[in-house]
Amino acid sequence: MPNPKICREQTCLLEREAGQEYCTLHVRREGKTSEDLSIALEKYKELCGRQIHNAYLVKANFSGMYLDHCNFKYSDLTDANFRDARLYKVGFDFSYLDHADFEGIILERVDMRRIKSGLGIYFYQTIFDYVLLPHVDKIGKKCVYDTQEPREPQKAYDVYHDLIHIYRRLGYADSAGHYYECFMDAKREISTGLERVWLTLLWLICGYGERPMRTFLTFIFLIFTYAILYVAVGGPTEDTNNFIEASYFSVVTFTTLGYGDISPTGWSRLLACTEALVGVFMNSLFIFVFCRKMIQ
Known part of the structure; x- marks a missing residue:
């Protein structure tokens, strides 16, 4: 026969609250005070483990x-x-x-x-x-x-x-x-x-070092952007003033390979200098970001 003074929760041996079927810990009342909880928890440890x-304990105050x-x-x-x-x-x-x-x-x-x-x-x-x-x-x-x-x-x-x-x-x-x-x-x-x-800028090009794929996509974007710019200023040279040749030259310059088979002229020389500098930075950044993710 269940004890009418004991909480109805099966694992609990604490006494019920006045007018309730459950003890302080189990009665469905929000905002229980720290004083009530302190007493109830001590008794629970002694009697129940x-x-x-x-x-x-919704909105309970500990x-x-x-x-x-x-x-x-x-x-x-x-x-x-x-x-x-x-x-x-x-x-x-x-x-x-x-x-x-x-x-x-x-x-x-x-x-x-x-x-x-x-x-x-x-x-x-x-x-x-x-x-x-x-x-x-x-x-x-x-x-x-x-x-x-x-x-x-x-x-x-x-x-x-x-x-x-x-x-x-x-x-x-x-x-x-x-x-x-x-x-x-x-x-x-x-x-x-x-x-x-x-x-x-770091967020855009590498996700603060957490997204190597973003760095790779930035690679592609910059290479073809420079290719378009080369065509816009008359090509790396007059003989290579088309998108295919400009893209080839952009890849060689961006990756700092520098085969030397195409020598830029005019405004293309300035573009090639800036692309080489950007390429050095982006190559180093990609290696750093990729290795960082692999080590993790």
């Missing part, structure tokens, strides 16, 4: 609390407030953490790899100490500061900086590379003047 199943050696399993912590809290060896297996506030929190040896969803978590000024994060799809390809209105690019810049180092340490090169692009986008947005122009 450290695996907290099916807790309903602000400033210290949580250790526990695992919230199959729980709903959507919009929970963990601001300025400290978590040590805490797990969130198969739980929801969407839009949870982790600003200013200290995470020590926290395992978030098996969360169900964590889209829009506020990670600003979070201290990560050997934290295990889930796949990028579970926490979002863009951080909340990049998607909310108004956007906060400076906070996004700091968050992406932390995520890059975490995923590199975990060995997830693709995830780290993705957040590196986001990091550079945020940096470009908060920069001004020549720095912003330079970052925009």
